[in-house]
Amino acid sequence: MTEAILRQIINYAHRADPYPLYEELRKTPVYHDADGPFVLSRYYDIQSLLHDPRISSDARNLKTPATANPLAAEADDETALPPSFLRLDPPEHDRLRRMTNRPFGPPHSPRRVHEMHGELKDIVSGLIDGIDNPDRIDLVDQFSYPFPVTVICRLLGVPREDEARFHSWADTIAASLDPDPGADTDERAKVSHNARTELGMYLAGLIEERRKKPGADMLSQLSTAGGPDGVMTTMEVLSTAALLLIAGHETTVNLITNGMLTLLRNPDVLERLRKDPNLAVPVVEELLRFEPPVQLVPQRTTLTDIEVRGVTIPKGASLWLVLAAGNRDPDRFEDPDRFDPDRGDIQHLGFGSGIHSCFGAPLARLEAQLALSELARRLENPRLLEDPPPYRQNAVLRGPRHLPIACDGIRP
Amino acid sequence: MSVDGSLDRLKREGRIVVVGASLAGLRAAETLREKGFAGSLTMIGDEPYEPYDRPPLSKQVLLGRATADRTGLPRLRAVDAQWRLGVPATGLDMAARRVRLADGDEVEYDRLLIATGVRARPWPQEDEAELDGVFVLRTRDDAEALERSLAQGPRRVLVIGAGFTGSEIASACRERGIAVTVAERADAPLVGALGGVVGEVAAELQRKHGVDLRCGVMVTRLEGDSAGHVRAAHFSDGSTVEADVVIVSLGAQRNTEWLAGSGLGAGLRGIACDAGCRAFDIRGIVTDDIYVAGDVARSPHPLFGYQFLSLEHWGNAVAQAETAAHNMLSESADRRPHIWVPAFWSSQFGVNIKSVGVPSMGTEILIAQGSRSEHRFTGVYGYQGRVIGAVTFDQTKWLQFYQQLIETTAPFPPAFPTVDRRPEGQQPIPADFPDPSVPTHGPTVTLSGYAPDDRRLTFTPARH
Ligand SMILES: Cc1cc2nc3c(=O)[nH]c(=O)nc-3n(C[C@H](O)[C@H](O)[C@H](O)COP(=O)(O)OP(=O)(O)OC[C@H]3O[C@@H](n4cnc5c(N)ncnc54)[C@H](O)[C@@H]3O)c2cc1C
Ligand code: HEM
Numbered sequence: 001m002t003e004a005i006l007r008q009i010i011n012y013a014h015r016a017d018p019y020p021l022y023e024e025l026r027k028t029p030v031y032h033d034a035d036g037p038f039v040l041s042r043y044y045d046i047q048s049l050l051h052d053p054r055i056s057s058d059a060r061n062l063k064t065p066a067t068a069n070p071l072a073a074e075a076d077d078e079t080a081l082p083p084s085f086l087r088l089d090p091p092e093h094d095r096l097r098r099m100t101n102r103p104f105g106p107p108h109s110p111r112r113v114h115e116m117h118g119e120l121k122d123i124v125s126g127l128i129d130g131i132d133n134p135d136r137i138d139l140v141d142q143f144s145y146p147f148p149v150t151v152i153c154r155l156l157g158v159p160r161e162d163e164a165r166f167h168s169w170a171d172t173i174a175a176s177l178d179p180d181p182g183a184d185t186d187e188r189a190k191v192s193h194n195a196r197t198e199l200g201m202y203l204a205g206l207i208e209e210r211r212k213k214p215g216a217d218m219l220s221q222l223s224t225a226g227g228p229d230g231v232m233t234t235m236e237v238l239s240t241a242a243l244l245l246i247a248g249h250e251t252t253v254n255l256i257t258n259g260m261l262t263l264l265r266n267p268d269v270l271e272r273l274r275k276d277p278n279l280a281v282p283v284v285e286e287l288l289r290f291e292p293p294v295q296l297v298p299q300r301t302t303l304t305d306i307e308v309r310g311v312t313i314p315k316g317a318s319l320w321l322v323l324a325a326g327n328r329d330p331d332r333f334e335d336p337d338r339f340d341p342d343r344g345d346i347q348h349l350g351f352g353s354g355i356h357s358c359f360g361a362p363l364a365r366l367e368a369q370l371a372l373s374e375l376a377r378r379l380e381n382p383r384l385l386e387d388p389p390p391y392r393q394n395a396v397l398r399g400p401r402h403l404p405i406a407c408d409g410i411r412p
Numbered sequence: 413m414s415v416d417g418s419l420d421r422l423k424r425e426g427r428i429v430v431v432g433a434s435l436a437g438l439r440a441a442e443t444l445r446e447k448g449f450a451g452s453l454t455m456i457g458d459e460p461y462e463p464y465d466r467p468p469l470s471k472q473v474l475l476g477r478a479t480a481d482r483t484g485l486p487r488l489r490a491v492d493a494q495w496r497l498g499v500p501a502t503g504l505d506m507a508a509r510r511v512r513l514a515d516g517d518e519v520e521y522d523r524l525l526i527a528t529g530v531r532a533r534p535w536p537q538e539d540e541a542e543l544d545g546v547f548v549l550r551t552r553d554d555a556e557a558l559e560r561s562l563a564q565g566p567r568r569v570l571v572i573g574a575g576f577t578g579s580e581i582a583s584a585c586r587e588r589g590i591a592v593t594v595a596e597r598a599d600a601p602l603v604g605a606l607g608g609v610v611g612e613v614a615a616e617l618q619r620k621h622g623v624d625l626r627c628g629v630m631v632t633r634l635e636g637d638s639a640g641h642v643r644a645a646h647f648s649d650g651s652t653v654e655a656d657v658v659i660v661s662l663g664a665q666r667n668t669e670w671l672a673g674s675g676l677g678a679g680l681r682g683i684a685c686d687a688g689c690r691a692f693d694i695r696g697i698v699t700d701d702i703y704v705a706g707d708v709a710r711s712p713h714p715l716f717g718y719q720f721l722s723l724e725h726w727g728n729a730v731a732q733a734e735t736a737a738h739n740m741l742s743e744s745a746d747r748r749p750h751i752w753v754p755a756f757w758s759s760q761f762g763v764n765i766k767s768v769g770v771p772s773m774g775t776e777i778l779i780a781q782g783s784r785s786e787h788r789f790t791g792v793y794g795y796q797g798r799v800i801g802a803v804t805f806d807q808t809k810w811l812q813f814y815q816q817l818i819e820t821t822a823p824f825p826p827a828f829p830t831v832d833r834r835p836e837g838q839q840p841i842p843a844d845f846p847d848p849s850v851p852t853h854g855p856t857v858t859l860s861g862y863a864p865d866d867r868r869l870t871f872t873p874a875r876h
Contacts, residue, residue, distance in 0.1 A: 051810065090832035
């Protein structure tokens with residue numbers, strides 16, 4: 001039975017509700033099948049492996065190169081760019097992450113995210129104002145999708161007049177991460193490759209400009225700011241910018257969409273949120289536990305033989321850390337399958353943990369809090385038109401492809 | 413519940429007295445109420461303030477980023493107690509179960525928690541200690557006075573003693589652009605707590621930030637001007653440093669004098685208690701109604717060969733207070749041992765330092781990750797072939813892993829590769845702790861032997 005479980009998880013038929021499969025998976029805490037990866041699904045095991053210095057994020061340490069990893073849908077077309085810090089170990093990881101953090105977070109830029117508050121709110125308001133037909137709204141296409149791309153544009157400092165082009169590249173790349181089984185894959189790959197190349201060239205040009213005439217945006221600061229770690233090379237800035245775009249896009253789309261879906265399935269919480277926007281803080285944390293946008297981290301490998309619960313995982317093995325299964329581990333969370341923003345202790349794995357824990361977390365939280373509290377406040381009597389909604393193919397970055405909803409009207 | 417119902421009665425209408433109204437005292441009181449204690453609770457504290465937090469005193473407060481009166485500890489729940497603040501306890505009558513107060517009052521208890529902590533060791537020459545401009549740093553008042561004098565822009569500050577507190581003070585001064593000299597008897601800062609190998613990095617950090625660091629010297633004399641303000645310090649190497657502010661940072665003394673003659677096992681090294689936080693009397697017999705927690709306690713730890721540990725650590729005070737409170741209200745079978753793994757943090761010169769376990773027990777150190785010259789590394793301490801402690805400089809996220817190695821008494825040196833292993837991390841080297849028989853003034857973990865009452869030291873003759 002367990003033999004097929006990974007295949008079942010990948011199987012699209014289970015996309016809407018993989019949680020019973022995860023429960024099954026947790027019964028074999030270190031799951032391994034033939035040539036497949038070692039799969040970890042218990043909260044404490046995942047948490048401790050994410051803090052284990054014998055574990056590497058660098059694919060060069062894999063015994064067998066990760067070819068066509070069915071879940072690692074993150075495109076490997078980054079070939080032209082050096083690996084981003086997501087795929088590097090210390091000290092390179094630390095150096096690049098520190099340099100990226102300089103213009104983004106404390107201690108050097110403690111106010112950056114906070115200061116985006118007004119701008120984020122305007123974007124959210126603009127998108128909700130733009131909803132013309134309250135009888136049929138696709139929350140994904142009309143709201144969740146455009147929002148994070150616009151945010152990344154503003155963060156990086158993409159000029160307003162170029163935002164539309166940026167959106168279309170991002171859409172193409174995102175679509176390639178989620179291949180439709182019926183589509184012409186070669187054609188898809190070509191389109192996506194072109195989009196990447198164009199985006200790369202566009203960013204390279206922008207970096208060139210910002211080197212000459214720096215502004216207050218992140219791209220300027222990444223290309224020019226010289227801290228104790230020096231300045232990034234153009235290639236490093238490029239791969240970092242691409243990382244911010246990709247890591248911060250689909251994930252945030254899913255968080256907002258999963259969020260609205262979950263709220264519509266829990267109308268009492270939705271009603272409370274409508275009355276009290278501050279509830280957005282625990283709601284978003286509980287969402288990151290209950291429906292994490294990144295279901296599993298598929299790119300870790302062992303630098304040496306390690307033992308977990310009596311099982312030896314050999315050096316160079318591929319590890320999958322199933323965050324979404326750990327988040328529902330009854331050893332860690334009481335009544336784990338209940339969506340309950342009032343649980344006092346929501347130390348979820350939704351953003352990972354350890355040195356690779358989500359770099360964009362403060363921004364992602366703010367985006368989701370604003371989006372959900374505004375949607376709750378402004379949509380009058382919202383309801384789901386389809387439950388479950390149609391999901392995307394991707395089992396790692398799991399979320400609805402469309403979320404058809406209706407409401408009685410839009411409040412001002 | 414208990415056979416004779418006495419525990420129920422204690423919970424319902426008992427009298428619990430807490431002496432020492434700071435971190436440990438407050439957290440214990442909160443835990444008692446949380447566990448359903450409905451009787452009377454008296455909090456006795458000699459400071460006039462509600463419980464406040466000390467770590468910010470040498471950090472944010474000295475930087476002028478927070479004021480000393482804003483360091484009140486967050487309340488986790490209401491405690492509904494009688495607060496006797498500004499009144500020291502002066503004596504204990506164990507037989508009559510009574511605490512004597514300085515104002516002549518006496519308070520009776522069914523259970524007593526002692527959490528009187530430590531105080532700053534003063535400069536030994538009293539007349540010199542009384543000069544204007546000479547400070548210690550332990551309390552809110554100390555911090556306020558020191559901050560005020562730093563704000564006036566002294567020409568030079570002298571810090572005597574480069575333990576954690578002294579180093580943090582020097583760091584704050586440099587951040588405010590004030591010239592600082594640090595005098596340290598050992599060969600480097602922090603050696604008492606972390607050893608010479610790591611102390612060297614601390615020394616480099618200080619010098620890089622412009623501290624005039626002088627190691628291997630002692631301050632022999634403080635000199636005042638005609639107005640009674642300190643103006644200079646004389647060193648054992650014959651040199652002199654002119655300074656208008658001097659901070660004496662020579663470690664701590666346990667607040668146990670008030671127990672002299674009481675029959676409790678209390679002395680210079682603190683109050684010995686068992687792993688369940690129950691105090692020993694001077695005969696080495698454990699009491700059943702007197703509990704100890706926080707900086708003043710010394711208790712045996714199973715992970716460290718049941719040696720008695722004295723920990724001046726924030727996290728220890730909280731954990732021990734919770735355990736003491738739990739045990740006060742429990743039958744013997746339900747009691748819990750206090751087996752908190754020591755953990756400490758400090759921030760200085762822009763670096764986050766954290767340690768777990770007992771580095772000072774270590775004889776060897778392996779720089780398992782990162783590099784000392786980059787001031788970012790993880791050092792692992794070994795003792796008799798096992799991992800006994802670890803320290804990180806700006807690598808906090810790895811510490812949890814090494815804590816697990818300590819808890820599982822993993823072999824030292826760790827035999828596996830890790831990310832970020834550098835050439836310097838191939839071999840362990842001697843950790844270079846000073847001779848333990850020479851007293852140092854920085855270690856925040858002190859191993860104080862095996863005996864619950866060290867007779868030579870704990871019999872402090874009554875002085876008043
Ligand atoms: C400047 C400074 C910085 C620090 N930084 C850190 C840090 O970064 N990390 C860390 O882990 N730890 C740090 N510490 C240590 C931490 O603050 C202590 O471990 C903690 O305060 C211990 O709490 P406690 O309640 O046991 O003792 P204390 O806080 O010392 O409290 C004891 C209380 O009892 C009172 N008292 C004493 N005698 C009597 C009596 N006879 N009658 C009535 N009351 C009495 C005292 O006045 C005091 O209020 C720092 C300490 C200081 C001073
Ligand atoms: C809801 C939204 C998001 C979720 C659920 C999420 C989740 C995650 C997770 C699980 C990781 C860890 C990957 C690993 O351990 O290998 C990660 C890393 C990362 N995330 Fe996010 N993320 C979100 C939004 C964002 C945003 C908005 C940004 C950018 C602004 C961002 C940037 C990054 C980066 C750069 C990393 C790599 C960190 C490193 O390797 O050190 N993320 N994210």
